[in-house]
Amino acid sequence: MQAPDVKAIEVTDLTVAYRETPVLWDIDLDVPPGVLLAIVGPNGAGKTTLIKAILGLVRPAAGNVLIYNKPYALQRKIVGYVPQRGSVDWDFPTNVLDVVMMGRYGALGWIRRPGKQDREMAMHALEKVGMEKYTTRQISQLSGGQQQRVFLARALVQDATIYLMDEPFQGVDATTERAIISLLQELRENGKTVVVVHHDLQTVTDYFDWVTLLNIRRIASGPVDETFTSDNLRETYGGRIAFMKNR
Amino acid sequence: MDNLYFLTRFDYTLIIVSIGAALLGTVSGALGTYAVLRRQSLLGDAISHAALPGIAIAFLLTGSKTPLILVLGAAVAGWLGTLIILSIVRLTRIKYDSALGLVLSTFFGFGLVLLTFIQRSGNANQAGLDDFIFGQAATILKRDVLTIGILGGVALIIMVIFWKELKLLIFDEGFAASIGLPTRSLDILLTSLLVIAIVLGLQAVGAVLMSAMLVAPAVAARQWTDRLNLMVTLAACFGAFAGVSGTIISSSATGIPTGPTIILCATVAVGFSIAFAPNRGLLWNSIKQRRNRRNLKIATNKFVGATAAENQIKENDTRTS
Numbered sequence: 097m098q099a100p101d102v103k104a105i106e107v108t109d110l111t112v113a114y115r116e117t118p119v120l121w122d123i124d125l126d127v128p129p130g131v132l133l134a135i136v137g138p139n140g141a142g143k144t145t146l147i148k149a150i151l152g153l154v155r156p157a158a159g160n161v162l163i164y165n166k167p168y169a170l171q172r173k174i175v176g177y178v179p180q181r182g183s184v185d186w187d188f189p190t191n192v193l194d195v196v197m198m199g200r201y202g203a204l205g206w207i208r209r210p211g212k213q214d215r216e217m218a219m220h221a222l223e224k225v226g227m228e229k230y231t232t233r234q235i236s237q238l239s240g241g242q243q244q245r246v247f248l249a250r251a252l253v254q255d256a257t258i259y260l261m262d263e264p265f266q267g268v269d270a271t272t273e274r275a276i277i278s279l280l281q282e283l284r285e286n287g288k289t290v291v292v293v294h295h296d297l298q299t300v301t302d303y304f305d306w307v308t309l310l311n312i313r314r315i316a317s318g319p320v321d322e323t324f325t326s327d328n329l330r331e332t333y334g335g336r337i338a339f340m341k342n343r
Numbered sequence: 344m345d346n347l348y349f350l351t352r353f354d355y356t357l358i359i360v361s362i363g364a365a366l367l368g369t370v371s372g373a374l375g376t377y378a379v380l381r382r383q384s385l386l387g388d389a390i391s392h393a394a395l396p397g398i399a400i401a402f403l404l405t406g407s408k409t410p411l412i413l414v415l416g417a418a419v420a421g422w423l424g425t426l427i428i429l430s431i432v433r434l435t436r437i438k439y440d441s442a443l444g445l446v447l448s449t450f451f452g453f454g455l456v457l458l459t460f461i462q463r464s465g466n467a468n469q470a471g472l473d474d475f476i477f478g479q480a481a482t483i484l485k486r487d488v489l490t491i492g493i494l495g496g497v498a499l500i501i502m503v504i505f506w507k508e509l510k511l512l513i514f515d516e517g518f519a520a521s522i523g524l525p526t527r528s529l530d531i532l533l534t535s536l537l538v539i540a541i542v543l544g545l546q547a548v549g550a551v552l553m554s555a556m557l558v559a560p561a562v563a564a565r566q567w568t569d570r571l572n573l574m575v576t577l578a579a580c581f582g583a584f585a586g587v588s589g590t591i592i593s594s595s596a597t598g599i600p601t602g603p604t605i606i607l608c609a610t611v612a613v614g615f616s617i618a619f620a621p622n623r624g625l626l627w628n629s630i631k632q633r634r635n636r637r638n639l640k641i642a643t644n645k646f647v648g649a650t651a652a653e654n655q656i657k658e659n660d661t662r663t664s
Contacts, residue, residue, distance in 0.1 A: 151521045189571045192509075201507055201508075210507075
């Protein structure tokens, strides 16, 4: 067991602004190790920006991010990232195995090419997500769910301790969604910390054990059964959450 | 037949010029692939136009037409143009395409003014400078080929060394940054390689049309393959083909400008590829579509037939029971 004060991710006073408009305002967030956490909030709440700020992809106006008590730049190798599926051009001339292998680039360092061992890791990851039959498939010929699983496999070969995923369920069918969530739960069982930007409020309690409610500010964060309350949801979504009442 | 006579006697000048054109076609084809995949085709256009005043200023300062000096001037100006475009996008609310147009026309206009000024100044050495507008491959000398070969070779070697980093940068910049690749520096590196490819081609192809040498071979190559390494190789081949064939055609008769001819040859490659390439080509698509429609029709007929038969069997079953 890890000491209770160890934090996988520790965000303090984080503010991010695009031009004058704040996208994230004074965010404090502690993520304990070994949880499966959903970041939930309305459109424009800053969910993606929060992930990107943790990864150092956007420069915050103020605040600090620590991964296991060290800045992200020192901890890159223990963090895996799944960007939004729509953030890349899927007509890029490459195949499934090659994309998954990109997950090894960080460990490989400059100039060195991926070798046999990297290929084996990639194949193993593809088996995990059930895509082993598609290794040589051109990526433009994948369905949305398959694209998502390729991105997941790429993160798996990063062999990380913390995973940050931006809407991994976006545009996937029910079967794929179930396959993905059992994979994420397996990661958690192995002691990994998994942070997921999530949109579907109905499934939060089933899928996750920890939740962060976000709308520019952090509304609440903690275990799902304590935090995922109708009061907190109303505060996050304003009046637009009436349909949740009957839950 | 008179026009083809030169082909039989292995004209020394023609060989030199062809080698030069092939080299620059190879370099711009290979590096243009990255510009096309990055959706920065028009950046090449801006760089090549922006390079023109650099050539004029380099000549004004040194009074020399040594290719290396002119290329250096072109490179600095092209670079400056790119820098201004990126700064405009970052610091103001002007969009990327407007910034491109703005810089392209301003630099090119400035270049034309300087060239006119040089022509009027009565400097005896200035003849041929205006070839940089539309290109004149016939002016390529042995030393130019050497310059193109060395600089282009260096650019290609750098491309190969940083192969996987550049690939990841283009495919998924966010992921590249997350694993610690310095995406800004890689971006600068890639743009620098483009600048090199462009300024090397200015003499033969000219500022106005040079960007087509980046775009056309890559677009043609994309039609034939789904792999990046093959695409880069094919684009290099298409570029070399366009360079050599354009040079030979234009030198077969007087009054045919080289640059536009090279570009037309590249366009032929593009047209052919778009029409006839397997999988992505228009012809292939229409054949596939027709075949699908026919198969579907057959399948539906079978299905309808099968269900009819099934119903018949069921009917019989119910009767017997």
